[in-house]
Amino acid sequence: MSKEPDRIFAQPLAQVPDFAFNEDVVRVFPDMIKRSVPGYPTIVENLGVLAAQFAQPNSVLYDLGSSLGAVTQALRRHVRTEGCQVIAVDNSSAMVERCREYLNAQNSMYQELLPVKVVEGDILALAFKPASVVALNFTLQFIAPEQRLALLSRIRQSLLPGGALILSEKLRFSDDEEHTLLTDLHIAFKRANGYSDLEIAQKRSAIENVMKPDSLEEHRERLLAAGFSKVVPWFQCLNFASLIALP
Ligand SMILES: Nc1ncnc2c1ncn2[C@@H]1O[C@H](C[S@+](CC[C@H]([NH3+])C(=O)[O-])CC(=O)[O-])[C@@H](O)[C@H]1O
Ligand SMILES: O=C(O)C(=O)Cc1ccccc1
Numbered sequence: 001m002s003k004e005p006d007r008i009f010a011q012p013l014a015q016v017p018d019f020a021f022n023e024d025v026v027r028v029f030p031d032m033i034k035r036s037v038p039g040y041p042t043i044v045e046n047l048g049v050l051a052a053q054f055a056q057p058n059s060v061l062y063d064l065g066s067s068l069g070a071v072t073q074a075l076r077r078h079v080r081t082e083g084c085q086v087i088a089v090d091n092s093s094a095m096v097e098r099c100r101e102y103l104n105a106q107n108s109m110y111q112e113l114l115p116v117k118v119v120e121g122d123i124l125a126l127a128f129k130p131a132s133v134v135a136l137n138f139t140l141q142f143i144a145p146e147q148r149l150a151l152l153s154r155i156r157q158s159l160l161p162g163g164a165l166i167l168s169e170k171l172r173f174s175d176d177e178e179h180t181l182l183t184d185l186h187i188a189f190k191r192a193n194g195y196s197d198l199e200i201a202q203k204r205s206a207i208e209n210v211m212k213p214d215s216l217e218e219h220r221e222r223l224l225a226a227g228f229s230k231v232v233p234w235f236q237c238l239n240f241a242s243l244i245a246l247p
Contacts, residue, residue: 001068001102006032009202019206021067021092029068029095035193036203037138038186039237043168044070047135048078050234050244054164056132058083061114064123065139066090069099069116073106075133076113084132086116089123096120124151128158137168137242141211148214152226159247165228168235168242170213182239189238219243 006028009016019025025032033040051061051074061079063072066088075086088103090096100118107113119126123139124147134155140148155165173179190200214222220231220243228245235242 001030002027002098004028004031006035007199008032009199009206010196012198013202016202016205019203019210021090021095023094026068026092026094026098030070033067033138035195036190037170038189038240039235040240042237043137043235043240043242044074046235047071047137047166047168047242048074050164050166051075051133051135052078052080054133054162055079055081055084056160056162057081059132059160059163060084060129061086061133061135062128062131063088063135063137064126065136065142066099066118067092067095069103069118071135071137072099072103072116072118075135076106076116077110079114079133080112081132084114086114087119087129088116089119089121089126091120091122093120126154128154130160131155131158132160132163134159134163134165136165138170140167141169141213145212145214149222149226152223152228156227156247161247163247165223165245165247166242167219167223167245168240169219170211171236171239171241172213172215173239174215174217179239186238186240213239216241 004027061075066072069088072086072088223231223245230246232244234244
């Protein structure tokens with residue numbers, strides 16, 4: 001993947017446009033996500049390990065909002081279950097194009113990878129096949145809040161017995177003190193990764209209209225409302241967490 005450093009918000013902008021997954025972001029995305037999301041490499045690698053425990057023979061593993069395919073590649077490397085296929089879906093054409101290139105390059109480096117299909121499309125309009133694993137790795141937070149329950153309900157309907165949804169998200173906190181503490185620590189994490197105060201401030205204003213985090217309680221209640229029977233947090237680093245939701 002590209003090693004280009006993220007300098008998107010380094011210069012002062014007269015007006016900060018809403019954040020979009022366009023060509024400029026795609027070019028620096030691996031650097032951006034690693035320096036912005038505490039625990040991201042741990043979550044991605046372990047998603048493969050978790051998925052291997054839930055994968056059912058002859059089923060689909062979905063990576064929804066796949067970006068450059070980091071989760072897809074972890075799934076392909078770790079899951080050995082007979083007849084499984086990974087379907088990666090993203091609605092950014094720039095992401096999908098780079099994702100296909102990256103995954104093709106991986107084919108020659110590993111043996112016995114699961115087959116993969118990369119689909120350019122809106123996950124809200126997807127006709128789900130019977131699935132054993134669905135990964136929403138930092139994608140639900142970009143879906144309009146009023147659409148989230150319907151999407152999770154459709155995922156729940158497509159999940160086979162023994163399968164799981166793995167949902168990673170930035171969290172907000174209903175307790176003001178907890179919210180401020182973890183937000184400040186996240187800013188310190190970004191600063192320690194070389195982002196300036198200007199970059200941090202401009203990025204925050206770029207994402208505030210397009211990325212709306214929920215609290216852990218809101219996630220749990222909505223997942224139960226969507227028909228999931230059990231919600232188990234398996235990872236949290238500062239204000240970023242990942243949950244397993246069982247059908
Ligand atoms: N309606 C939609 N339909 C399809 N894709 C969408 C939609 N809305 C947003 N996206 C896509 O969801 C992805 C979210 S990034 C996921 C990281 C990845 N999972 C990773 O583990 O590297 C999260 C982040 O950058 O914080 C982008 O590629 C969007 O184009
Ligand atoms: O940068 C942030 O503050 C985030 O919350 C995470 C993020 C990472 C990559 C794209 C958009 C948001």
